[in-house]
Amino acid sequence: MYVAVKGGEKAIDAAHAWLAEERRGDVTVPELSVAQIREQMALAVNRVMAEGSLYDPDLAALAIKQARGDLIEAIFLIRAYRTTLPRFGYSNPVDTEKMACDRRISATFKDAPGGQVLGPTFDYTHRLLDFKLAADGEVPEAPTRETQTGPVPHITDFLNQEGLIQTEPTSDEAPRDLTREPLELPADRALRLQSLTRGDEGFILGMAYSTQRGYARNHAFVGELRIGTCAVEMDIPELGFAVEIGEIELTECETVNQFAGSKTEPPQFTRGYGLVFGQTERKAISMALVDRALRWQEMGEDNLGAAAQDAEFVLYHADNIQATGFLEHIKLPHYVDFQSELELVRKMRADAQAQTMPEAAE
Amino acid sequence: MHKIEERKGWIGLLAKAPADRLTALWDKVTDRPGFTFLRAPEIGGAMVRGRMGGTGGAFNLGEMTVTRCSVQIDSGEVGHAYVQGRDKAKAEAAALIDALMQTKAADGIREAVLVPLELEMTSSKVARAAKAAATKVDFFTMVRGED
Structure with a gap:
């Protein structure tokens, strides 16, 4: 009943x-x-x-x-x-080479063209609480310097010129879209990146850290980290051409990873990629490390059984809304479910008792 | 071709402009045409794409909010707007400006709205770039050893 x-x-x-x-x-x-x-x-x-x-x-x-x-x-x-917004279209891929960079650093090339630009970073702060912030204080103006003009090329381009790093295959294929079809495996790299960029920062960080600690180690250097604004361009059917529809802040991280080579590839560096909305560098670096770990098959690497190599494990647990939805639902009323469990346990106990004390039951 | 490039320029400028500045400048324009909506201002989203590794195949990064609007002014020109954010007044102003920029009123609108907007937006970009430039590292090497 x-x-x-x-x-x-x-x-x-x-x-x-x-x-x-x-x-x-x-x-x-x-x-x-x-x-x-x-x-x-x-x-x-x-x-x-x-x-x-x-x-x-x-x-x-x-x-x-x-x-x-x-x-x-x-x-x-x-x-x-x-989910309530009508979808007006898909943008052309943002051109991060043309980013107006607030920050742009490389851990691999000191003298990269365009320079090492620190931007408004927490790096090199002493992580001491600043009690001045507890009082209302005027902030001194940040210093300025004459701006440089000229391109700020991607660092990986230099390695690419020597053929020392794998090239990214280009394609004009429309990528699968998580928001339009459920996440089904096998997930190609485009789908994995979409899933990672909106995945939980803490989870992606933990996965990335596990690769650094040795679970599917692929020793990553931050080839480049850049933060800044990019224009977003979209084809507008009523105009018949593409126009800029806005401008967004992005964080991009490219890692350069060791690779000994495989049966088909000569020794070269490999790449991991992170691209995230806003100034979100911890997330972007983490994303790049996990992206690289998930590419093991394509690189002809061994499956070491590491969590970060397991696309199903990573992608199905990265979404904090799915996770919290399932997790938190268990606090909502389960009175009927539990009633049946209760009855089952009582019955099992009664049966077990009857078996251990057959003479008492007789 | 030249005309398309020019139109792309002002449509993009209007799309990126801060809503309050665009509507404030537009409110000062006195000579406004009558118009009908071909598409009343509508809020929606666009899926932004990136490239794998910065240069490879495309992937879906996430959406951004966009408001679109299309108008036809009484002299017949049609204006379209796709502007960032959720401000319907901004989208309507941008569509009307796009229509007017195709008429003889173009020079006046450029002076009254587009030029000041562009100056403001450029100067805030320049100020940001100057702060970034001040955080550029100048390396120097310590001389060590005897020679």
Whole structure:
């Protein structure tokens, strides 16, 4: 027999009203505006855009406010909103070579053309709490210098000229799209990259770290890391040509990895690639390492049984909205499920008791 | 061809412009045509693509918000807009400006809206680039040893 249970509406309404009050916090403290979050919590906003898979800083800031700073909840809100948007089209691939770089560093070539540009980085800070920030303080203006003009080529181009690094095969094939069809294996590299770029930062970081610690080691150097803005261009059917429809901030990481060569390839460097919305360098570097680890088959490498080599394991667990949805649902009412479990356990116990004490039962 | 390039230029500029600045400049334009919507402002998304390894085949990176709008002004010209973000007023202004840029009013609109927008956007880019340039590392080598 199944008995439907109703009730709880009043309790739910009261819970949500209290949530709204708790979200606001102490009313004697000024309320945060969405613009303040967008401008001053920019890296949280970037993470929500990257994992929400929707570039819109105002919406991401609003989601963070609504979620009380719970970034996975905020990502959930963005994913839900995203599904309501009609799809106007697919952009042409962004040209990261033309990025207006705020930051551009290489761990492999000191004298790379275009130079080592640090940008607004946490690197080389001492990680000491700055109590000046606890008081309202004016920020001194950042120094400026005459800007250089001229191209900032990708570092891997130099290795490519000598044939020391694998080339990336180009194709005009339309890539599969996770948002239009379910993720099915085998996943080609395009689908893996789409999945990784919106995957959970913590999970991708953990996977990447595991490769560094020796599980499918492929010793990565950061060939190049660049952060800056790129124009987005899309074909517009009513115009009959492509126009720029906007400009987005991106972080791109190219790793250069050791490779001894295989039966078909001479010894050369191989590549991993990360490209993520916003200023998100931890994520982009992690993505590049995991991308490289997942390419083992294509490189003719051995399957070492490492987690980061297992596309099914990585791709099916990288999405924090899928993960949290399944994880958190177990706290919702399972009264009927559990009732049946309870009865089953009671019956099994009774049977077991009957077996161990047959004389008592007689 | 030249005309298409020019049109691409202003459509792209309008798409990237900050919504509040574009609508503020447009509000100051007094000589506005009557128009009908061919497509009322509509908010949607575009899937942004990247290239594997920066240069290889395409992959889907994630979406961005876009608002589009199409108008026909009373003199017959049709204007289209695809602008970044979710601002319907921005999309409407951009579509009207695109239509007007195909008329004799083009020079006036360029002076009143496009030129100031471009100057502002360029100057903020230049300021950012100058700050980036100040963080460029100048390496120097320490001389070690006897000779």
